[in-house]
Amino acid sequence: MSTQTQTWTFKGSEGDFELKDPHLTSYLYFPLVNEAGMMSSITPSLHGDIKSGHNTFLSEPVSAESLHNSRAARNFWVHNQEFGPWSCTGNSAVQHASRLDKETEGGDKVTLEAGLLWHKVIRNNTRIGLRAETVSFVPAGADRVELMKVTLTNTGNRKLTLTPTAAVPLYARSADDLRDHRHVTSLLHRIYTSAGGIEVQPSLSFDERGHRVNKTAYSVLGSEGDGGKPAGFFPIAERFIGEGGNYDWPEAIVRNDVPHSGPGEALEGFEAVGAIRFAEAVLQPGESKSYIVAMAITDDRMDEDRLWKTYMSEASFDHLLGACKAYWREKADAVQFHSANKEFDLWMKWVTLQPILRRLCGNSFMPHHDYGRGGRGWRDLWQDCLALMIMEPEEVRQLLSDNFAGVRIDGSNATIIGRLPGEFVADRNNIPRVWMDHGAWPFLTVLLYLNQSGDLNFLLQEQTYFRDAFVNRCRERDDSWTPESGNLLRTTNGEIYRGTILEHMLLQHLTPFYLVGEHNHMRLEGADWNDGLDMAADRGESVAFTAFYAGNLRDLASVLRKLERRTGTAAAKLAEEMLVLLDSLGEPADYDSVSAKHELLNRYFERIAGGVSGRKTAISLVSLAEDLERKASWIENHIRTSEWVTSESGSSWFNGYYNNDGERVEGDHPEGVRMTLTGQVFPIMSGVAAEEQIPSVIQAVDRHLLDEEIGYRLNSRFGGIQQNLGRAFGFAFGHKENGAMFSHMTVMYANALYKRGFVKEGKAVLDSIYSLCADFPKSRIYPGIPEYINEQGRGMYHYLTGSASWLLLTELMEVYGVKGDLGDLLLQPKLSGEQFDEAGKAAVVTQFAGRRLRVVYINEERKEYGDRQAGSCLLNGKPARVEPAAGGCLLSRALIKSLPEEGVHELCLKLI
Secondary structure, eight states, X not given: OOOTTOOEEEOSSSSOEEEESGGGSTTOXXXXXXXXXXXXXXXXXXXXXXXXXXXXXXXXXXXXXGTTOGGGBOEEEXXXXXXXXXXXXXXSHHHHHHTTOTTXXXXXXXXXXXXTTEEEEEEEETTTTEEEEEEEEOOSSSSEEEEEEEEEEEOSSSOEEEEXXXXXXXXXXXXXGXXXXXXXXXXXXXXXXXXXXXXXXXXXEEETTEEEEOOOEEEEEEEETTSOOOSEEEEEHHHHHOTTOOTTSOHHHHTTOOOSBOTTOEEESSXXXXXXXXXXXXXXXTOEEEEEEEEEEESSSOOHHHHHHHXXXXXXXXXXXXXXXXXXXXXXXXXEEEOSOHHHHHHHHHHHHHHHHHHHHTXXXXXXXXXXXXXXXXXXXXXXXXXHHHHSGGGHHHHHHHHGGGBOTTSOBOSEEOSSTTOEEOOTTSOOOOBTTTTHHHHHHHXXXXXXXXXXXXXXXXXXXXXXXXXXXXXXXXXXXXXXXXXXXXXXXXXBOEEEHHHHHHHHHXXXXXXXXXXXXXXXXXXXXXXXXXXXTTTOEEHXXXXXXXXXXXXHHHHHXXXXXXXXXXXXXXXXXXXXXXXXXXXXXXXXXXXXXXXXXXXXHHHHTTOXXXXXXXXXXXXXXXXXXXXXXXXXXXXXHHSEEEOTTSOEEEOOEEOTTSOBOSBOOTTSOBOBSHHHHHHHHHTOSOGGGHHHHHHHHHHHTEETTTEEOSBOOOOXXXXXXXXXXXXXXXXXXXXXXXXXXXXXXXXXXXXXXXXXXXXXXXXXXXXXXXXXXXXXXXSSXXXXXXXXXXXXXXXXXXXXXXXXXXXXXXXXXEEEETTEEEEOOOOOGGGSOTTSEEEEEEEETTEEEEEXXXXXXXXXXXXXXXXXXXXXXXXXXXEEETTEEEEOHHHHHTSOSSSEEEEEEEEO
């Protein structure tokens, strides 16, 4: 139970923060990771797991609900003859009992300090007169190692004699073994003690991959700050905790036993613990002593000499900590915001870091791991690239190209994604799924890439197609396919078929255009972005994402026209089978007829049955653009006229869905108004919503979805389980996909409003997200954006969320208006007057065309968006050649590329 005044506060200018009494808040965890694959989570009491993958956990896997599990706690004990055992991390039975009564004698006072990406807990015990500072981080090098330094300081007025012991339980196997074969797999353990620590190398890998000889080893090493070796070890868990004991009150600590083992021992067949005893230490008043603990995962038996020299001294620790801070500071500094709200600017540093955390950890390797076994989904591949184009742009082109290898020739895509870039795997469980929105995201990401780079030739690059047993958008099986056939589409004569990136994107949009339900909107199929809408595969329709596809079709047509004008490319070569989908080039289809659309799509599926011919036809880019525009216009008119609903209360908005009974989902209902935020976001963002419809949508959203306590809900209360729509409505209302403030969609709502010029309304949405997240007494999360805010206002699924990418892009490209226009730089700020500081300035540092830029806007009168226009523009203090643009200006890519690669170049745009 914590006080209402408890909150974190930023310290300095790098995003470091401090939190008093962090141990009084449940579910708090912090990420410690590196590019080598080490992934750790850590709580204020140093609970949390350490792993490099689903099958390689050094410590016991935890979920948010088992963060208190003492088997998943890093611990460091000291024993004093007068006071007995005391845990430097707070993990003792006595400290647990007194944690809510910190002011009484014997209670610990605790402060957390953290930064990018390091973690410090300071624990004071006035009764003993002892302070412990525990610093944890994962070095930014090539090793999978987590380091911990514990510094003990005598804060009393008499000397203390202490016996220190580090204790880290060693799970040392796959997460699959947590329940299945937990004891059996302990029999595989081979435990070794050395001069510096304890190592476990199981004899076999005993998991779903089969019983194979295991090479991976898991180690805990300990040293004194000056590099001194341990005094002995307690490697066997059951002997360390004792009969009737546990990790919160282990017998070896309570009795201050002599070590059970020395160096050079080999043990087997037991649960292990990295319990390391150090020599007795005497601390005079004011004196300190430090200890280093390293937790390592290695591909084979550890090279102890190398690890010891690299990590096991206080000097090495401090040097590596500085390097770690510098590494992550450079990552976070890829985008730096400067506004009147300094707290928000610092908060955005953590948001900026989150897309990198998701690239490294996927969706599954923090305590909220409800998304499975460690892999990333199709959407993740594309949406993570959005932020990476800003944060780490060097390899994005290849990543995008690799990802297209997952597209099937029927416009659907693989859902099992391999570990390597561009690796896609046939569904092992024969459970085909098609999320109808999957085809929309790749083009959105490619469009951003084209605008940032101007690389229109990327559209003409060729890539393979994915092939497995599922055909016709996974509605049927091709029994002629076998795993031995491989996962590459081949022509009828056995050659690997390749098509342009453009061809891939066309198929992703054309096949769902024809696969419509009875109301002539694209079928919902397995689900759309909202995975919880997964029970309407027969008659369900997603109006929301039909609108998204319409916007993509129009934008793709525009890109094709620019490709023709800028490069002189007159035509694109496409597989001859897909010409039937481009009906405007021959006999135009009747788009009002559902049956006509189905008949045309079935003709295409018949043509690609068993493979493709490999023959291609050159299609005029202009004709192709006209076909796409015709389809986009039809969708726009159809949604505007058929899906605009008005409730009895007078509110009007877009219906976003039809359920599996073919019923319209949104509107008046006996149990109350039903409305989804998703159904409003994509019509606005895509341009489907007419200008005059948007104010009505905003009013309806504010009336039916905006909650003063938790912000913009994903949907209103539907009143019970919706078995004709999806599992989401089995969740309690206000949680996850059923009425929570789902950050991803809320950010996209803000993005859509900004894009359409509704800046005041968009800012209100973004402000609501920030205020919810930064309100620690309610949100109970560290700085950053979570996946959602639940009914109680608590932030859930922190760090690993696509919301961060969208928020970063929205702030940079819509709020600050720094974005590409087919390779040129467009400055189009939509900052409100209050976002400019006292001097009337707002600025952002970012990268464009391989150059670091500091874009400064000067708005001395702090005029609002719409009441100002662009004035003079200076580049490094000199007038810049610019072209006027609405609310800003355009600078050529050639001008930016002419700047030196080194340093930060300042662009200053005056707003008048």
